[in-house]
Structure formats: structure tokens, C-alpha cells
Amino acid sequence: MQLSTTGSGETVYLNGLFLPANEARISPFDRGFLFAHAAYEVTAMYDGRLVDWPGHAARLARTLEGIALPVPVADLEALHIELADRNAMAEGLVYLQVTGGAYGFRDFAGPESLDPSVFMFVSPKALIGAAARDGIAAVSLPDTRWRRRDFKTTQLLSQALAYRTAKAAGAQTAFMHEDGTVTEAASANAWIVTAEGTLVTRDLSTDILHGITRAKALSLLNPADVSVEERSFSLEEVRGAREAFTTSAGAIIAPVIALDGAPIGDGQPGPVTRQVQRLYYEAMGADVASVAPWATP
Amino acid sequence: MQLSTTGSGETVYLNGLFLPANEARISPFDRGFLFAHAAYEVTAMYDGRLVDWPGHAARLARTLEGIALPVPVADLEALHIELADRNAMAEGLVYLQVTGGAYGFRDFAGPESLDPSVFMFVSPKALIGAAARDGIAAVSLPDTRWRRRDFKTTQLLSQALAYRTAKAAGAQTAFMHEDGTVTEAASANAWIVTAEGTLVTRDLSTDILHGITRAKALSLLNPADVSVEERSFSLEEVRGAREAFTTSAGAIIAPVIALDGAPIGDGQPGPVTRQVQRLYYEAMGADVASVAPWATP
Numbered sequence: 001m002q003l004s005t006t007g008s009g010e011t012v013y014l015n016g017l018f019l020p021a022n023e024a025r026i027s028p029f030d031r032g033f034l035f036a037h038a039a040y041e042v043t044a045m046y047d048g049r050l051v052d053w054p055g056h057a058a059r060l061a062r063t064l065e066g067i068a069l070p071v072p073v074a075d076l077e078a079l080h081i082e083l084a085d086r087n088a089m090a091e092g093l094v095y096l097q098v099t100g101g102a103y104g105f106r107d108f109a110g111p112e113s114l115d116p117s118v119f120m121f122v123s124p125k126a127l128i129g130a131a132a133r134d135g136i137a138a139v140s141l142p143d144t145r146w147r148r149r150d151f152k153t154t155q156l157l158s159q160a161l162a163y164r165t166a167k168a169a170g171a172q173t174a175f176m177h178e179d180g181t182v183t184e185a186a187s188a189n190a191w192i193v194t195a196e197g198t199l200v201t202r203d204l205s206t207d208i209l210h211g212i213t214r215a216k217a218l219s220l221l222n223p224a225d226v227s228v229e230e231r232s233f234s235l236e237e238v239r240g241a242r243e244a245f246t247t248s249a250g251a252i253i254a255p256v257i258a259l260d261g262a263p264i265g266d267g268q269p270g271p272v273t274r275q276v277q278r279l280y281y282e283a284m285g286a287d288v289a290s291v292a293p294w295a296t297p
Numbered sequence: 298m299q300l301s302t303t304g305s306g307e308t309v310y311l312n313g314l315f316l317p318a319n320e321a322r323i324s325p326f327d328r329g330f331l332f333a334h335a336a337y338e339v340t341a342m343y344d345g346r347l348v349d350w351p352g353h354a355a356r357l358a359r360t361l362e363g364i365a366l367p368v369p370v371a372d373l374e375a376l377h378i379e380l381a382d383r384n385a386m387a388e389g390l391v392y393l394q395v396t397g398g399a400y401g402f403r404d405f406a407g408p409e410s411l412d413p414s415v416f417m418f419v420s421p422k423a424l425i426g427a428a429a430r431d432g433i434a435a436v437s438l439p440d441t442r443w444r445r446r447d448f449k450t451t452q453l454l455s456q457a458l459a460y461r462t463a464k465a466a467g468a469q470t471a472f473m474h475e476d477g478t479v480t481e482a483a484s485a486n487a488w489i490v491t492a493e494g495t496l497v498t499r500d501l502s503t504d505i506l507h508g509i510t511r512a513k514a515l516s517l518l519n520p521a522d523v524s525v526e527e528r529s530f531s532l533e534e535v536r537g538a539r540e541a542f543t544t545s546a547g548a549i550i551a552p553v554i555a556l557d558g559a560p561i562g563d564g565q566p567g568p569v570t571r572q573v574q575r576l577y578y579e580a581m582g583a584d585v586a587s588v589a590p591w592a593t594p
Binding site for chain 1 (some may be wrong): 319451452454
């Protein structure tokens with residue numbers, strides 16, 4: 001139930017080559033290593049199909065433009081499929097990282113025209129597992145990230161430290177907060193169902209990642225079934241919430257059943273969370289009654 | 298006069314081995330590459346001696362503790378000297394990066410006990426050059442960095458983008474600002490001499506890097522000669538300043554003679570800047586009359 005881990009398949013992709021994961025090597029002069037000058041995406045694959053690929057592709061393009069990186073010439077969607085095939089993976093995650101490339105020296109500005117490095121690996125895993133069924137615990141932490149969290153970059157040190165803190169506390173994620181309100185979970189968007197029964201997730205801005213799973217979940221909800229608000233909410237609202245969950249490509253919809261050791265609601269995944277899970281799993285093409293009977297009404 | 302560049306000597310150090318720079322390779326699963334989970338230092342060497350090494354070593358230890366990285370077992374000072382020797386470098390910069398290491402998978406939290414990667418290279422260069430003599434130009438930009446700027450990590454994307462913006466504008470650095478005040482230059486501490494003749498540099502906090510060159514320069518100043526204040530200052534104060542300069546290990550004391558295309562003071566390095574340069578160069582053991590005659594009174 002360690003949500004933050006993705007193992008690696010046997011074959012990875014690096015700059016035009018497919019090669020064994022333990023033989024992949026990059027230059028330590030790569031701008032991804034020296035400056036965190038790199039974009040990344042994690043795309044789920046279910047039943048042999050990429051989940052929400054157009055959303056991931058569009059966000060990648062936006063990040064690349066925002067951090068002055070060129071779009072790789074390779075057909076990234078085809079590479080995702082081929083890498084999954086080479087690893088015989090029908091279900092799991094595909095990781096893609098695009099960096100500013102390596103030039104044998106360290107220069108903050110770098111060449112005017114950059115030659116990007118592209119690294120990809122897969123992580124075979126069941127997407128709908130114990131965490132989705134049983135829920136996870138969160139700790140609360142200040143959000144120390146940089147100001148352009150709408151760009152999905154490898155400046156992930158805050159998140160890495162947040163997961164270490166969570167793990168040490170026996171939790172699996174963190175609710176990060178700033179200026180009195182929750183921004184995101186450690187590498188996922190955060191949602192609550194308020195005491196009044198309204199489903200709330202933070203509105204989009206440069207303060208949070210524009211989650212692909214978040215957007216898809218919102219699109220699947222029927223306003224006649226549940227009242228939805230996109231706005232900031234406080235840690236106090238989380239503590240008083242009926243339910244909470246996170247959305248991300250890696251863990252899809254993960255119920256959050258405790259914050260800082262105290263139960264949220266009755267400490268069990270709630271009915272709205274189950275409804276969102278069900279809608280999302282169905283949209284992925286899953287047979288919910290079979291793979292997630294706990295998410296059926 | 299590209300301050301942001303450091304070339305590489307022929308031999309680098311990587312995880313216990315000295316090897317040709319173009320043969321050095323790390324795993325793309327390294328936490329420095331995936332998460333920017335890495336600390337770094339750049340230490341100047343002058344006349345065969347490391348400049349302010351104890352300060353760099355102390356700051357490295359502080360960063361490592363702050364980002365949950367173990368201290369490498371290697372004798373880092375001895376490695377600095379040996380790497381310089383192997384590159385026959387008596388003057389230039391030594392770069393050191395310590396990362397969270399590689400484990401063949403991607404996990405935000407990582408193992409409880411981390412096995413760090415250590416990468417070092419040298420950059421032979423004249424430390425007292427044309428930029429120190431003639432000055433550099435700056436652009437102003439919002440500071441988008443993370444909240445723990447007192448830790449010297451490879452989360453350097455804001456700075457990389459700032460240098461690219463500066464370069465495109467024909468400038469060599471950036472004055473980054475936040476909430477109305479200047480935080481730092483792109484990879485250096487920022488100083489001004491106000492219209493009233495007071496030397497001002499921002500006070501230490503988590504908002505800025507605790508520059509080793511900054512601390513040394515402050516220690517060398519005689520309060521009887523110049524009034525010094527450690528406090529925040531605005532871009533307006535920079536525009537109305539008599540002088541401005543930056544301090545960093547790489548460029549030592551660099552006069553800043555223009556901001557956003559407008560001259561600062563009379564657009565020439567000023568007398569207080571020259572005084573600080575002179576004091577610092579003397580402390581390094583330089584024969585100022587010979588290597589920096591322009592800095593003599």
C-alpha cells in the first residue's frame with residue numbers, strides 16, 4: 001500500500017533506444033540532473049489502453065512550453081504503447097521524463113536551442129488495489145513547492161520529503177497547505193465531502209497541478225447526483241469532512257480516511273468516494289462488479 | 298562574460314571513481330534526476346587553495362540534514378584537492394553534488410536509509426575577470442523558487458529560466474523579487490549602495506541562500522569605513538541606488554551596472570563595490586595591484 005512507489009519493468013526507453021533498466025545511463029551533466037530542468041508525466045494503462053492520454057499529452061506540451069523545453073520529435077503515444085508491449089504490460093503506469101539534455105558542461109542558461117533527453121519506463125501494477133478499497137492515511141504539512149505548480153516538473157523535493165514524513169508517521173500521503181488552505185496531496189489532487197455533503201476540490205491556478213484524473217472525474221459527475229464546488233478549503237474543513245479522497249494517475253481515486261491520526265468522517269471510505277471510483281473505473285472500461293465489488297452501491 | 302557557465306575539466310569524480318568527463322554516467326533512476334533530491338556546492342579555488350571551504354562544508358551539512366540526505370563517507374575536502382590536482386587546476390571552481398542515490402525504481406519516499414551518489418567536476422577559469430572589472434547587466438523577474446532557499450539544492454529550474462530570460466535580453470543576471478522586495482540575484486546574493494551611501498544586503502532567512510561569499514564579504518567590512526544594513530530592499534531602491542553588485546563563489550563580487558536596461562548610478566562599478574572587491578581579493582591571497590588594478594583606490 002505504498003502509493004509513492006513505482007517499480008520498473010525490465011525494459012526502459014532512453015533517447016531512441018530500448019534497453020535493460022539496469023543498463024540505462026545518462027550523463028551527470030544532463031540538465032535534468034543539474035537543474036531539475038525537466039518535465040514528466042505518468043500515464044495509466046488499463047486493459048492494454050492508455051488512460052486519458054490526450055490530457056497527459058496536452059499538459060506535457062504546456063509544461064514544456066512553460067519551462068522552455070522543445071517538444072521531442074519522437075511519437076510519444078506510440079512509444080508508450082511500444083514500451084508497454086515490450087514489457088508485456090497490459091495494466092500499470094508509464095513514466096515519461098523530458099529534460100533539457102546534456103552538453104558536457106554546466107550552464108544555467110544553456111544553449112539557445114536545446115536537444116532534449118527522453119527517458120521512459122513502465123511499472124506493471126494493479127491500478128485498483130487495496131488502497132482504493134481500504135483507504136489511506138494522510139499527514140498535514142506546509143506546502144513548500146515553487147510557484148508554478150501547474151507545470152509538471154521534476155522539482156519534486158517537497159513531495160519526496162512529504163512522503164518520507166508521511167511514511168515515518170505510518171501514513172501514505174500528505175495534505176499540503178499554504179496560507180490556511182489545502183493545496184494538494186503529496187502527488188495528487190485533494191478532495192473532500194463537506195459536512196453539508198458538497199464535494200469540493202481546489203480550483204485551478206498556478207498553485208496546484210492541473211490533474212488529468214481530477215478533470216476526468218469532474219467531467220463524469222452528474223450535478224443532479226452531487227453538488228460540486230471548485231474552491232479552496234481549509235485543514236479544518238478536512239477535519240470536519242464526511243469524506244476525503246485524492247485523484248492521481250497512479251492511484252486513481254484513493255479514499256483518505258484519516259488526517260494526522262484522527263479519522264475523517266467515520267474512518268471508512270464513504271459513499272461519494274465510492275460513486276466517483278465507480279464512475280471512473282467504468283470510464284476506464286473496468287468491470288466494476290468484478291474488480292471493485294466494494295465500489296458497487 | 299557568461300557568468301552562468303562552468304565548463305568541465307577532463308577528469309570528473311563519480312561515486313568513488315575518477316574518470317573522463319565524457320564517460321561519466323549515472324542511472325536515470327537516481328533521485329537527483331527523478332526528484333531533484335540533491336544538494337550541491339560550488340567552491341572556488343585560488344592559487345591552489347580552496348576559498349572558504351569550512352563555510353561550504355558547513356552549509357552542505359546543513360542542506361543534507363534539511364533534505365534528509367546522509368553525509369557521504371568520503372573526505373570531501375581531500376577529494377576537492379585531488380580532483381583539482383588531477384586536472385592540474387590552480388584556479389577555478391569545484392562543483393560537488395550529493396544526491397539520494399539510485400535504486401532501480403521510482404519511489405517518492407525512498408528507502409529509509411539512503412546510499413548517496415556523489416558527483417564532482419572542476420571548471421578551470423580566471424576568477425577575477427572581465428565581469429568583475431566591467432560589471433554586468435540584470436533584468437528583474439518574479440522569484441518563483443520553493444520556500445527553503447536556505448538549502449542549496451538542485452531545484453534550480455527558476456534560476457535556469459531566469460538566466461535564459463536574462464540572456465535573451467542581453468543581460469547576465471536577474472534580480473529576483475517577491476512581495477515587493479528583492480530576494481536574490483539568479484544564483485548570487487544581491488547588494489546595493491543606497492542613495493544615502495549605505496551598503497545593504499538582504500537579511501538571512503529561509504527566503505534566500507546563506508551565501509558563503511556574502512558572509513565573508515560582510516566579515517571583511519570595517520563599519521568605520523562603510524555603513525552596512527542587512528534588510529530587505531525594493532526594486533525601486535535598486536533603481537535609485539548608487540551601486541549594486543552580487544556575491545557568489547563563482548563570480549565572487551560582480552558589479553551590477555544596469556537593471557532592465559537602465560543604468561544603476563552612473564552605469565559604472567562604484568567605489569564601495571571596488572572596496573569590497575579589493576578586500577575579498579586580498580583575503581583570497583591575490584596581488585590586487587597586479588590582477589585587479591582597477592580595484593585599487
